[in-house]
Amino acid sequence: xxxxxxxxxHATKLYAGxxxxxxVDFELRRGEIHALVGENGAGKSxxxxxxxxxxxxxxGTMQVNGVTAAPRTPLEARHLGVAMVFQENSLxxxxxxxxxxxxxxxxxxxRLRGIYIAAQQFLQSLNFDVTPTATVGLLGAAKxxxxxxxxxxxxxxxVIIFDEPTATLTPEEKKYFFDLVRDLKxxxxxxxxxSHALEEALILADRITILRDGRHVVTDEAKNFDRARxxxxxxxxxxxxxLYGTRKxxxxxxxxxxxxxxxxxxxxxxxxxxxxxxxxxxTGVFGLVGAGRTETFKVVAGVLKRDFFHGGEVMLHGKPxxxxxxxxxxxxxxxxxxxxxxxxxxxxxxSVARNIYLGLLAKLxxxxxxxxxxxxxxxxxxxxxxxxxxxxGNAMKVVELSGGNQQKVVIAKSLVQEPELIIFDEPTxxxxxxxxxxxxxxxxxxxDEGKAVVVISSYLPEIMALSDRILVARQGxxxxxxxxxxxxxxxxxxxxxx
Amino acid sequence: MIPALKSFADRFLGRGDATITVPSFDGALKPxxxxxxxxxxxxxxxxxxxxxxxxxxxxxxxxxLLRLEGKGxxxxxxxxxxxxxxxxxxxxxxxxxxxxxxxxxxRTPSAEATTIFSDATFNAINALAPGPxxxxxxxxxxxxxxxxxxxxxxxxxxxxxxxxxxxxESGRVTTLASGLQYAFGVCMAGEALLVSESWRHRVLAxxxxxxxxxxxxxxxxxxxxxxxxxSGGFWLTAFAAxxxxxxxxxxxxxxxxxxxxxxxxxxxxxxxxxSGLSFLEPxxxxxxxxxxxxKPWAPPRSYGLVIRLSEAGxxxxxVHSRVDGLNHGIVAAxxxxxxxxxxxxxxxxxxxxxxxxxEKELQA
Numbered sequence: 087x088x089x090x091x092x093x094x095x096h097a098t099k100l101y102a103g104x105x106x107x108x109x110v111d112f113e114l115r116r117g118e119i120h121a122l123v124g125e126n127g128a129g130k131s132x133x134x135x136x137x138x139x140x141x142x143x144x145x146g147t148m149q150v151n152g153v154t155a156a157p158r159t160p161l162e163a164r165h166l167g168v169a170m171v172f173q174e175n176s177l178x179x180x181x182x183x184x185x186x187x188x189x190x191x192x193x194x195x196x197r198l199r200g201i202y203i204a205a206q207q208f209l210q211s212l213n214f215d216v217t218p219t220a221t222v223g224l225l226g227a228a229k230x231x232x233x234x235x236x237x238x239x240x241x242x243x244x245v246i247i248f249d250e251p252t253a254t255l256t257p258e259e260k261k262y263f264f265d266l267v268r269d270l271k272x273x274x275x276x277x278x279x280x281s282h283a284l285e286e287a288l289i290l291a292d293r294i295t296i297l298r299d300g301r302h303v304v305t306d307e308a309k310n311f312d313r314a315r316x317x318x319x320x321x322x323x324x325x326x327x328x329l330y331g332t333r334k335x336x337x338x339x340x341x342x343x344x345x346x347x348x349x350x351x352x353x354x355x356x357x358x359x360x361x362x363x364x365x366x367x368x369t370g371v372f373g374l375v376g377a378g379r380t381e382t383f384k385v386v387a388g389v390l391k392r393d394f395f396h397g398g399e400v401m402l403h404g405k406p407x408x409x410x411x412x413x414x415x416x417x418x419x420x421x422x423x424x425x426x427x428x429x430x431x432x433x434x435x436x437s438v439a440r441n442i443y444l445g446l447l448a449k450l451x452x453x454x455x456x457x458x459x460x461x462x463x464x465x466x467x468x469x470x471x472x473x474x475x476x477x478x479g480n481a482m483k484v485v486e487l488s489g490g491n492q493q494k495v496v497i498a499k500s501l502v503q504e505p506e507l508i509i510f511d512e513p514t515x516x517x518x519x520x521x522x523x524x525x526x527x528x529x530x531x532x533x534d535e536g537k538a539v540v541v542i543s544s545y546l547p548e549i550m551a552l553s554d555r556i557l558v559a560r561q562g563x564x565x566x567x568x569x570x571x572x573x574x575x576x577x578x579x580x581x582x583x584x
Numbered sequence: 585m586i587p588a589l590k591s592f593a594d595r596f597l598g599r600g601d602a603t604i605t606v607p608s609f610d611g612a613l614k615p616x617x618x619x620x621x622x623x624x625x626x627x628x629x630x631x632x633x634x635x636x637x638x639x640x641x642x643x644x645x646x647x648x649l650l651r652l653e654g655k656g657x658x659x660x661x662x663x664x665x666x667x668x669x670x671x672x673x674x675x676x677x678x679x680x681x682x683x684x685x686x687x688x689x690x691r692t693p694s695a696e697a698t699t700i701f702s703d704a705t706f707n708a709i710n711a712l713a714p715g716p717x718x719x720x721x722x723x724x725x726x727x728x729x730x731x732x733x734x735x736x737x738x739x740x741x742x743x744x745x746x747x748x749x750x751x752x753e754s755g756r757v758t759t760l761a762s763g764l765q766y767a768f769g770v771c772m773a774g775e776a777l778l779v780s781e782s783w784r785h786r787v788l789a790x791x792x793x794x795x796x797x798x799x800x801x802x803x804x805x806x807x808x809x810x811x812x813x814x815s816g817g818f819w820l821t822a823f824a825a826x827x828x829x830x831x832x833x834x835x836x837x838x839x840x841x842x843x844x845x846x847x848x849x850x851x852x853x854x855x856x857x858x859s860g861l862s863f864l865e866p867x868x869x870x871x872x873x874x875x876x877x878x879k880p881w882a883p884p885r886s887y888g889l890v891i892r893l894s895e896a897g898x899x900x901x902x903v904h905s906r907v908d909g910l911n912h913g914i915v916a917a918x919x920x921x922x923x924x925x926x927x928x929x930x931x932x933x934x935x936x937x938x939x940x941x942x943e944k945e946l947q948a
Contacts, residue, residue: 348608394597397598399599399605401802
């Protein structure tokens with residue numbers, strides 16, 4: 087019997103022609119704990135989703151126990167013995183632990199008492215301290231995870247995949263989780279887990295695979311890795327022939343302190359986050375998934391509400407502010423340019439001019455009773471020209487524009503409000519190279535004009551190319567600050583995962 | 585009635601004045617390890633203050649007045665009580681505060697006192713500085729607690745600090761400002777005075793007409809003594825950093841009173857000049873270490889910081905000894921011969937960091 091329980095050969099998955107993983111080879115041994123490490127967009131989630139049957143491969147093969155398999159659904163994968171525990175767990179919160187365990191395995195006649203007894207015996211055999219009659223919605227994150235694991239084991243899973251299993255766990259719960267995983271290993275179950283915490287990968291895993299930009303970089307025994315080697319493998323890309331090829335040689339000095347965030351809390355994503363943003367500078371904010379960057383700035387912009395009790399403080403120009411909806415934040419001069427432009431950024435069936443005009447109306451208290459088409463067209467024309475939006479005219483619907491031009495409309499919609507603090511969240515995600523250069527130029531220009539600019543990005547080269555100062559967030563708080571002159575990809579990544 | 589209800593709601597919801605938040609070390613206060621890398625010139629017994637006349641560096645070490653000579657120190661004079669503040673005057677005189685209750689001025693360090701100020705109201709004179717036209721400026725931290733009990737004054741939410749002008753010729757003492765929440769450090773800044781108000785985490789500018797203006801506030805530390813930098817601007821020291829836990833305790837009156845009554849002051853939830861000496865020390869739980877590694881953002885029980893201020897009082901940069909360091913509790917700093925000398929009261933060290941080294945580290 088082969089020692090390899092699951093293998094992927096030349097695995098490639100394309101989304102709309104863009105590779106999420108490309109030519110990846112991966113092997114999972116029987117009874118091993120295998121960590122998948124990489125920065126955002128490295129392809130970790132796609133790789134695990136392929137294994138779990140959530141998505142199919144575009145090319146390449148997958149083998150389970152030496153037999154070629156191509157699960158098209160998670161149920162098919164489960165029948166092959168591969169189960170995945172998602173970060174947002176898939177339990178039914180209104181049902182009990184026992185009902186969740188046996189969900190999908192019901193018989194014609196189900197005796198609740200029998201299910202509870204079977205669940206109790208099964209949970210005890212796993213040494214899991216969970217009450218089978220408890221409602222899942224009332225359980226803590228760690229216990230929910232135990233139920234997920236128990237369900238996977240109950241379904242006779244030989245491979246269990248965890249996506250960021252420890253992100254929402256307390257330190258004590260993490261230790262317990264590690265014990266659970268080691269126990270699974272003793273039972274001969276193979277475990278794949280994605281982690282952004284290097285310590286966890288180094289402590290828990292037998293082997294570590296590092297992915298970068300959708301490609302396999304290295305797989306080796308965990309004992310042969312240290313933090314420096316992992317970070318080097320995560321970020322060591324060649325940028326010499328890209329638009330990020332040149333390094334910054336000077337930075338803008340900080341102006342007045344525009345924004346101060348003190349001990350902001352928004353459970354469970356933002357934990358005691360503190361930072362400042364200065365005028366006339368670009369403040370880059372880097373962090374891996376779950377670092378709480380977007381949520382922090384959404385609280386600043388009134389899109390999300392901070393925790394009600396002792397949720398910290400946001401100060402604009404030294405004065406405490408608390409926006410419960412975005413409108414007063416917009417009027418106070420804060421513009422938040424969303425990372426999800428299709429959902430939150432614009433009305434896709436409305437014209438470019440109308441979208442930009444809506445941005446202006448948002449700034450006016452109470453809106454405007456009579457709307458002026460002429461004013462909207464004039465405004466649209468001026469911003470289409472200013473931001474070089476490539477369209478057949480300002481009457482063109484936003485949905486008909488390319489990704490880059492759509493992003494320019496979203497930016498114009500905010501800049502028309504003449505904000506003092508502009509927060510760009512992933513400003514060039516899904517944008518073509520030509521538009522990236524133009525958007526970067528625009529961001530630089532705003533900082534030169536003395537505006538306080540924040541750029542949240544998961545792409546390290548972009549953060550380094552744009553920022554004057556770089557804040558690194560990890561698990562809900564800013565943990566390190568670098569000047570753009572001192573920052574290197576390794577230093578930033580080290581802070582993000584350390 | 586409405587303010588009382590608002591205050592109650594603020595306390596309940598943790599907002600307004602009852603917000604338990606601490607500003608971050610960022611911008612000009614971006615952390616580094618420069619103070620930790622500074623050279624330790626000498627180990628002292630009970631260091632308190634530093635002063636320089638431009639050529640010599642004087643150190644207040646318990647009751648002894650020391651002078652730095654090369655890499656060692658020489659005792660210049662010994663007093664009957666501990667020195668609580670020290671300063672060199674432009675005419676070459678030396679002013680010394682003894683146990684916070686008396687100020688003596690000497691023409692030379694070994695000469696007899698030319699002027700003695702022993703005002704009955706003096707209680708915790710903790711900083712001295714030359715004032716305009718032959719006067720001496722002093723801060724009296726607390727009217728109720730001696731200098732050694734500054735932690736008690738913080739926990740009692742003391743607000744009896746004063747700024748004084750001592751006239752050397754007439755011996756007259758004038759109160760320039762009172763009701764300060766621990767005045768600890770003063771310095772002339774043009775026509776105005778800069779004063780550190782430790783418990784309000786700010787530096788005030790006092791104008792000649794008695795007006796007060798915060799030139800630096802919302803500091804993440806407790807500011808202390810100020811000194812002029814020869815090239816313009818100032819050095820501001822901070823003897824501890826603020827933490828959420830201490831801020832929280834400061835808002836919980838009943839708990840604080842009980843803590844002060846029942847717990848050894850060494851183990852109060854209060855800022856300290858040094859830490860890590862006992863397992864009894866209170867910690868802000870689960871934040872010091874993660875997976876066995878001391879995290880740089882861990883809330884520090886003690887901290888070391890000197891801030892370089894511009895002539896307008898704007899922070900330019902800062903040198904730090906962070907949570908995992910030793911050179912904590914910086915109470916005095918002066919610039920002399922192209923180097924910054926700082927007194928770390930926690931480990932009782934005199935530190936020296938050449939300005940060239942500081943610039944190099946900041947650029948790195």
